[in-house]
Structure formats: C-alpha cells, structure tokens
Amino acid sequence: MKEIKIATRKSILALWQSEHIKARIEAQHKGVKVVLEGMKTKGDVILDTPLAKIGGKGLFTKELEDSMLKGETDIAVHSLKDVPVVFPEGLKLAAICSREDTRDAMISEKFAKFSDLPHGAKVGTTSLRRKMQLLIMRPDLEIISLRGNVQTRLRKLKEGEFDAIILAMAGINRLNIKAEVAHIYTFGFDEMIPAMGQGALGVEARDEKKILDEISFLNDETAVIETTIERDFVSVLEGGCQVPIGISARLKGDEISIDVIVGLPDGSEFIKDSLKVSKDKFQSVGKELAHKFIEKGAKELLKRAEEMA
Known part of the structure; x- marks a missing residue:
C-alpha cells in the first residue's frame, strides 16, 4: 500500500494517538504515506449528557467504523477501553499496541492524596466504573458528571467547579500535562480497578489482508x-x-x-x-x-x- 488513511477523532488525545501510529507505520514501511482524516463521533457531539444515558455501544467509534466500511479510510486508532468487544462485519481489531500506565488518577488543585479530600468533596467523572469505586471507598463524596476533552476538564477543575477530577494516567502521560496541575494521586489496583484495555491503543482495520499485513508489527x-x-x-x-x-x-x-x-x-x-x-x-x-x-x-x-x- 502506498497510502494508509487513518480515521481519527479530533480531540487532542485522539490526534496524539493517531499521530503516534502514523509515525510508527511510516518508520516501519518506507515509502508508505499515512494521512489522518479527522471526524466527530456521537460521543464527541453530545456533551451535556452522561455517557451511560446516551446509551448504545461504540459512542466513540461508530462514525470511524462507517468511514472504513465505505472505503474512505483504512484504519482507526482508539483508546482500547472505548472499543466494543464485538465488531461490525468487515472490520476487526488488527493490533494492540504496548500499554501505558493502566491506572486511574485523581487530579486536584488543593488535595495531594485521595484521603485528603474533605467530607462531601465534589469529584468529577462520568465513568460509572470510577463512580462506583469512589463511593465504595468514600460514600460521602459528591460525584458530578464531567464530560469534554482533557483540557476542558482541567479548565473546570482550575475554575473551582470540582475539588478533584479523575483521569486515566495514560492520558496524563501521553499529553504531558503533569506540569499543568498541582497534585496527581495515582490509585493502587486495590483502590480502583481500571477499565478493560485501559492504557492500550487498539488499531481497528478493514478485514483485508494487505491492510492487516501492513500493521501487524504494531502488536x-x-x-x-x-x-x-x-x-x-x-x-x-x-x-x-x-x-x-x-x-x-x-x-x-x-x-x-x-x-x-x-x-x-x-x-x-x-x-x-x-x-x-x-x-x-x-x-x-x-x-x-x-x-x-x-x-x-x-x-x-x-x-x-x-x-x-
């Protein structure tokens, strides 16, 4: 293949992930040009509703999958934790790349540790998994839905809407945002168990041998x-x-x-x-x-x- 088109969301993290895979493919296959095609998914557009209430699977993947099935793009790079376990006919999970830190983290402007949070503290997360585990440890916390990209979430934290927010360490590391925040507390696996696939990038592709052969080295x-x-x-x-x-x-x-x-x-x-x-x-x-x-x-x-x- 002379050209590979990557379907990608337009968030800063999604673009970082796609650029990372683009660089690896071009380094592996001299002469292959990789092009990014940015698009919005349902999960990017509906920001005023918790993810669980929107319903359905593939909130961050369906539009990317449609573009691959139409032949407009060849592969899509996802945070593996956002990828459903069942794929549309004609597509498959073609590669799983090496993992970043898989843990969750609490970010706060005032509190260095989770145990430092005061009674009734406001914590931002949309994930039901994170909400569940936070409330198991601290039933007194007020868990508030927090949507938007990482920069939006950090802005809301700095503006004082939350005492703390919860993010994946993988995103914190990939976007290199440690210097932008006062405190990062990383949860142990005995405190908060991550989502399936957290920290890994998954490359979805059309189920065509020439495409699959080009990207198999990423596994x-x-x-x-x-x-x-x-x-x-x-x-x-x-x-x-x-x-x-x-x-x-x-x-x-x-x-x-x-x-x-x-x-x-x-x-x-x-x-x-x-x-x-x-x-x-x-x-x-x-x-x-x-x-x-x-x-x-x-x-x-x-x-x-x-x-x-």
Whole structure:
C-alpha cells in the first residue's frame, strides 16, 4: 500500500494517538504515506449528557467504523477501553499496541492524596466504573458528571467547579500535562480497578489482508495477553464500555495478576475478586472468571446498574 488513511477523532488525545501510529507505520514501511482524516463521533457531539444515558455501544467509534466500511479510510486508532468487544462485519481489531500506565488518577488543585479530600468533596467523572469505586471507598463524596476533552476538564477543575477530577494516567502521560496541575494521586489496583484495555491503543482495520499485513508489527505480546483476558471477561458478561465493570490483568514473567469488580454505580452492591494465574491460561481465564461472576449474580447487578444509570 502506498497510502494508509487513518480515521481519527479530533480531540487532542485522539490526534496524539493517531499521530503516534502514523509515525510508527511510516518508520516501519518506507515509502508508505499515512494521512489522518479527522471526524466527530456521537460521543464527541453530545456533551451535556452522561455517557451511560446516551446509551448504545461504540459512542466513540461508530462514525470511524462507517468511514472504513465505505472505503474512505483504512484504519482507526482508539483508546482500547472505548472499543466494543464485538465488531461490525468487515472490520476487526488488527493490533494492540504496548500499554501505558493502566491506572486511574485523581487530579486536584488543593488535595495531594485521595484521603485528603474533605467530607462531601465534589469529584468529577462520568465513568460509572470510577463512580462506583469512589463511593465504595468514600460514600460521602459528591460525584458530578464531567464530560469534554482533557483540557476542558482541567479548565473546570482550575475554575473551582470540582475539588478533584479523575483521569486515566495514560492520558496524563501521553499529553504531558503533569506540569499543568498541582497534585496527581495515582490509585493502587486495590483502590480502583481500571477499565478493560485501559492504557492500550487498539488499531481497528478493514478485514483485508494487505491492510492487516501492513500493521501487524504494531502488536505487543504483553498487551495482547493482558487485554485478551480483560475483553473476554466483558464480552461474556455482555457489558458495554459504559457499565460499572473494572478489570485489570498484569503480566509479570510467567504469572498474570488479575483484579476485577462488577457492581452498582452507587457502590452499594458489588462483586470483587483477585487472583493469579499462569501465562498459558490467558486465552481461557477471562471467560472462566466471567462465568464465575455470573454464578454470583453479576448479570443481574449489571442490569440494575443500567437501570440506575
């Protein structure tokens, strides 16, 4: 291929991610030109409604997928945590790149640690997963919906609308915003379990051999192993990207540490587990763990969670 067109959202983070993949492809394949085609998704346009209330899957991917299916673009670069586990016919998840820091972080102008937040503090996040885990730790907090890109969220924090906001460490690192904020507190996995695929970039592509061959080099073995477990778990539970499910798989040597939580957005009920498995179990453990959670009532919890949202 002489030219590869990348469908991308226009947010600063999305453009960074697409530029990063563009540079890697052009470095790998001399003579291949990579072009970015910016577009808006439903999730970018509707900013006055919490994501869970908009409903549907693929809020940040559908328009990009449509452009690939029409042949207008060839690939799309996503934050893997925003990518549904089922793809439209003709498209596939072609590459999973090496992961950034997978953890969540609290950003604040006044408070250095999560435990420093005063009673009734206002914390900004739209994620039901984050809301659930914040309220499990601190039921007194006032969790307020916060939409928009990273810069918009930081502006609202600095203007005093929130005592703290929650962001992914991956976005903080990729956009190099540490110098712009007073305090960053990184949550441990025992405090807040990340979303499936958090910290990884996923490259979606048309299911055509010439395209898939060009980008297969982007795959990172560790990221593939970890996110396979995470996405398998969510797939069996039939949970979308906006439901309160946290799952983190971390490979070290030949051992994988897994933390998982499913519950209600208000933190009043949840199922949680931690385990370690050998690396060779990665293709089955996500599904097996999901079935154990279903036996404990996870599907009923998620159904109630959607009604509450």
